[in-house]
Amino acid sequence: MTELQESVVIGPEGLGLLVDALRQRGYAVLGPTVRDGAIVYDELESADALPVGWTDRQEGGTYRLERREDDARFGYAVGPHSWKQFLFPPRVRLWQARHDGGGMEVVEEPHDGPPLALFGVRACELHAIAIQDRVFIGGRAVDRDYALRRENVFVVAVNCFEPGGTCFCVSMGTGPKAESGYDLVLTEILEGEHRLLLESGSARGAEVLHELSARPSEPGDRDAAERAVEAARGKMGRQMDATGLRDLLAGNLEHPRWDDVAERCLTCGNCTLVCPTCFCSTVEEVTDLEGAYAERWREWDSCFTVDHSYIHGGAIRPSGRSRYRQWMTHKLGTWHDQFGTSGCVGCGRCITWCPVGIDITEEVAAIRATEEVPDAHA
Amino acid sequence: MRTLDALLADVPLFDGLSAEHLALLAGCASNVRFDAGQTIFREGDDADTFFVIRAGSVALEAFGPARGGLTIETIEAGDVLGWSWLFPPYRWHFDARALSQVRATAFDGACLRGKCDEDTALGYDLMRRFAQVIIERLQSTRLRLLDVYGRHDG
Amino acid sequence: MGATTVEPLPAQGPMVPRSFVVRDRVQETSDTWTLTLDPVLGEGPAIGPGQFVMVYVFGVGEVPISVSGAPDREGPVVLTVRAVGAVSEAICVTEPGGILGLRGPFGTTWPIAASAGADVVVVAGGIGLAPLRPVVLHALAQRDAFGEVDVLYGARTPHDLLYTSELERWRGSASVDVTVDAAEIGWSGKVGVVPGLLPGAAFDPAKAVAFVCGPEIMMRFAITALLDRGVAPGRINISLERNMRCGLGHCGHCQLGPTLICRDGPVYSYETAREWLEVREL
Numbered sequence: 001m002t003e004l005q006e007s008v009v010i011g012p013e014g015l016g017l018l019v020d021a022l023r024q025r026g027y028a029v030l031g032p033t034v035r036d037g038a039i040v041y042d043e044l045e046s047a048d049a050l051p052v053g054w055t056d057r058q059e060g061g062t063y064r065l066e067r068r069e070d071d072a073r074f075g076y077a078v079g080p081h082s083w084k085q086f087l088f089p090p091r092v093r094l095w096q097a098r099h100d101g102g103g104m105e106v107v108e109e110p111h112d113g114p115p116l117a118l119f120g121v122r123a124c125e126l127h128a129i130a131i132q133d134r135v136f137i138g139g140r141a142v143d144r145d146y147a148l149r150r151e152n153v154f155v156v157a158v159n160c161f162e163p164g165g166t167c168f169c170v171s172m173g174t175g176p177k178a179e180s181g182y183d184l185v186l187t188e189i190l191e192g193e194h195r196l197l198l199e200s201g202s203a204r205g206a207e208v209l210h211e212l213s214a215r216p217s218e219p220g221d222r223d224a225a226e227r228a229v230e231a232a233r234g235k236m237g238r239q240m241d242a243t244g245l246r247d248l249l250a251g252n253l254e255h256p257r258w259d260d261v262a263e264r265c266l267t268c269g270n271c272t273l274v275c276p277t278c279f280c281s282t283v284e285e286v287t288d289l290e291g292a293y294a295e296r297w298r299e300w301d302s303c304f305t306v307d308h309s310y311i312h313g314g315a316i317r318p319s320g321r322s323r324y325r326q327w328m329t330h331k332l333g334t335w336h337d338q339f340g341t342s343g344c345v346g347c348g349r350c351i352t353w354c355p356v357g358i359d360i361t362e363e364v365a366a367i368r369a370t371e372e373v374p375d376a377h378a
Numbered sequence: 379m380r381t382l383d384a385l386l387a388d389v390p391l392f393d394g395l396s397a398e399h400l401a402l403l404a405g406c407a408s409n410v411r412f413d414a415g416q417t418i419f420r421e422g423d424d425a426d427t428f429f430v431i432r433a434g435s436v437a438l439e440a441f442g443p444a445r446g447g448l449t450i451e452t453i454e455a456g457d458v459l460g461w462s463w464l465f466p467p468y469r470w471h472f473d474a475r476a477l478s479q480v481r482a483t484a485f486d487g488a489c490l491r492g493k494c495d496e497d498t499a500l501g502y503d504l505m506r507r508f509a510q511v512i513i514e515r516l517q518s519t520r521l522r523l524l525d526v527y528g529r530h531d532g
Numbered sequence: 533m534g535a536t537t538v539e540p541l542p543a544q545g546p547m548v549p550r551s552f553v554v555r556d557r558v559q560e561t562s563d564t565w566t567l568t569l570d571p572v573l574g575e576g577p578a579i580g581p582g583q584f585v586m587v588y589v590f591g592v593g594e595v596p597i598s599v600s601g602a603p604d605r606e607g608p609v610v611l612t613v614r615a616v617g618a619v620s621e622a623i624c625v626t627e628p629g630g631i632l633g634l635r636g637p638f639g640t641t642w643p644i645a646a647s648a649g650a651d652v653v654v655v656a657g658g659i660g661l662a663p664l665r666p667v668v669l670h671a672l673a674q675r676d677a678f679g680e681v682d683v684l685y686g687a688r689t690p691h692d693l694l695y696t697s698e699l700e701r702w703r704g705s706a707s708v709d710v711t712v713d714a715a716e717i718g719w720s721g722k723v724g725v726v727p728g729l730l731p732g733a734a735f736d737p738a739k740a741v742a743f744v745c746g747p748e749i750m751m752r753f754a755i756t757a758l759l760d761r762g763v764a765p766g767r768i769n770i771s772l773e774r775n776m777r778c779g780l781g782h783c784g785h786c787q788l789g790p791t792l793i794c795r796d797g798p799v800y801s802y803e804t805a806r807e808w809l810e811v812r813e814l
Binding site for chain 1: 544545546547548549551553572573590591592593594616617631633773774775777778780781782783784785787789790791792795811812813814
């Protein structure tokens with residue numbers, strides 16, 4: 001955020017103009033919409049598709065939509081989808097190849113779709129995107145598919161005022177306020193006149209902002225926005241003491257709690273599907289019957305599968321216990337060693353979408369409470 | 379409930395030991411039980427115990443990634459489990475896991491080493507008996523290595 | 533802010549295999565072959581000792597294979613491959629003239645160049661000699677830079693020994709000690725386990741740097757034997773493997789505790805790796 005950040009106020013119908021402005025610039029606008037009993041992310045033809053007047057009730061293993069008493073456009077937390085399905089799609093072709101005996105000719109998948117505008121990105125999700133950026137384009141090798149999709153993405157962030165029952169972004173330092181990584185940020189104000197504070201975060205964002213018929217914001221607007229977000233801070237459904245988690249988990253790999261959670265975990269992998277930072281993938285070779293043509297595809301994978309750790313002879317992690325431990329210690333612990341930050345943004349999706357309601361914040365608290373002092377070997 | 383001395387007198391390993399020596403041994407011994415599936419010791423752990431199995435059976439295993447625990451040998455009732463207590467660095471080289479419910483007599487290795495240092499006649503006697511056990515295991519291992527059941531072409 | 537600036541992408545992304553043609557194919561054992569590969573176009577990559585490449589068989593799949601060729605020199609890539617699955621089997625049946633796709637090299641290297649002045653102790657079991665061969669070749673090529681060069685090698689049976697004629701040639705400039713777990717008719721060499729070769733080896737523990745590769749159980753016992761002889765944990769290097777799908781640090785499969793084997797391994801110092809090896813199913 002720069003001091004030159006522009007700050008205007010629009011009415012709810014201004015969102016329609018915002019979506020239109022983006023579509024006119026050639027963006028495919030992706031944002032929240034109601035479908036199949038949940039708020040999911042999909043392409044928005046207009047702002048009418050937003051979940052107007054909807055909210056969500058989330059708890060361990062539970063997600064329900066409910067009607068609000070107002071017409072808030074963003075009166076809910078996050079659903080089962082995250083933005084990773086657009087930047088790191090579940091199944092993509094990487095390349096096609098022909099083989100005539102003299103060598104392989106490989107043609108990488110072209111990227112000629114429209115640039116993406118992500119509409120309604122929460123603070124936790126901005127962090128999640130930054131975390132996946134570090135994995136895919138911040139390391140020694142750059143993931144071509146991710147880099148091409150990520151380039152020119154336009155981000156319209158949203159500050160939360162209605163966190164969910166499983167949210168703990170405050171504990172993870174990832175919200176509820178969007179700090180950076182966006183072109184525009186919206187804060188919905190229900191106090192007094194229903195309006196939205198719209199602020200720019202980049203030159204491109206400012207350019208779009210200028211096209212909307214909006215009045216400059218006043219201290220009253222900005223204070224109301226501030227209050228809404230501050231209130232959200234106090235409404236987190238969960239909390240997690242994240243201090244020293246890397247060392248806590250590294251030092252408790254044989255803690256009895258892993259046996260305890262193993263009795264509940266179905267290794268269904270839902271958590272890895274809904275988690276906005278999980279990035280495991282596998283590759284698949286596809287050929288035709290003649291053998292002169294082949295394709296390589298990349299698909300989402302999960303460390304909860306036995307196959308994930310298979311080497312000749314068997315799996316390194318055959319037990320559910322070891323696979324749950326792998327997921328949680330990676331997400332909260334070894335991610336720091338591998339990528340320099342936590343892998344968790346406190347969005348709570350893994351808690352909500354776990355069929356048996358396993359709660360990562362509860363598991364951490366349990367280990368912390370009875371952490372084993374490392375015994376000194378003779 | 380028989381005394382430890384009386385129990386020890388029945389163990390083939392200690393057959394012929396004097397009452398006095400049996401009493402010395404009993405002083406370092408205790409009765410233990412393991413449930414089926416329970417880990418008795420793990421590779422790398424401090425080894426200062428050996429066991430005489432009175433009932434049940436134990437698998438001596440080596441852990442390999444992707445293969446899990448591979449049974450090297452099974453130790454049955456009447457057998458001795460563990461000789462790493464005899465020589466430094468006193469660490470287990472393999473894992474041991476109870477295959478069934480196991481009742482055993484556990485001997486404190488440090489305690490016994492101390493007594494053997496004091497009573498060298500006992501020390502010599504015990505070493506001879508353990509050497510016998512180790513030799514028998516080695517012979518059986520060599521016989522298994524010969525892979526006599528395998529197909530041997532040429 | 534909003535869009536992330538990305539460096540311009542190279543002409544071909546890192547998931548595209550490069551075509552190599554098989555120049556030579558030698559059978560080492562009943563299930564292991566050594567292939568020598570030349571790039572179809574351009575020059576071969578420089579490959580450090582201990583690094584691996586992702587080898588692709590058209591339409592079948594891709595697996596990581598350690599490079600067994602001479603290091604410090606661009607040129608043919610030498611791979612010793614054991615047929616244990618669909619892809620490795622397909623690699624092993626590729627005849628001279630056949631095409632394989634390679635990506636890489638990836639991973640960390642054996643610190644042999646940095647061990648000048650030391651006694652080199654190579655401890656290998658089975659196919660583990662393949663990733664260690666570049667260490668031996670380097671040490672023998674710069675023989676005067678090193679003290680003792682001891683190669684301690686074992687396999688299940690005499691028929692499972694790799695590079696048998698080369699082992700003989702190495703005897704001139706290195707101490708080569710070979711053993712098998714089980715003899716066969718006609719074998720007059722040692723029968724026993726590789727760790728058992730350590731007490732009698734000529735190296736000075738205070739000057740030694742060890743390079744160990746083989747099945748993990750064998751490596752554990754070899755490490756114990758090295759430690760018993762007084763070699764410091766920081767001077768023991770091992771090569772580890774896990775499931776690997778991309779080699780780039782993107783697929784998440786090759787994690788070993790806090791590290792990624794494709795990026796932080798496969799070569800590790802035992803001092804660093806020992807705490808992870810002690811945790812089962814990590």
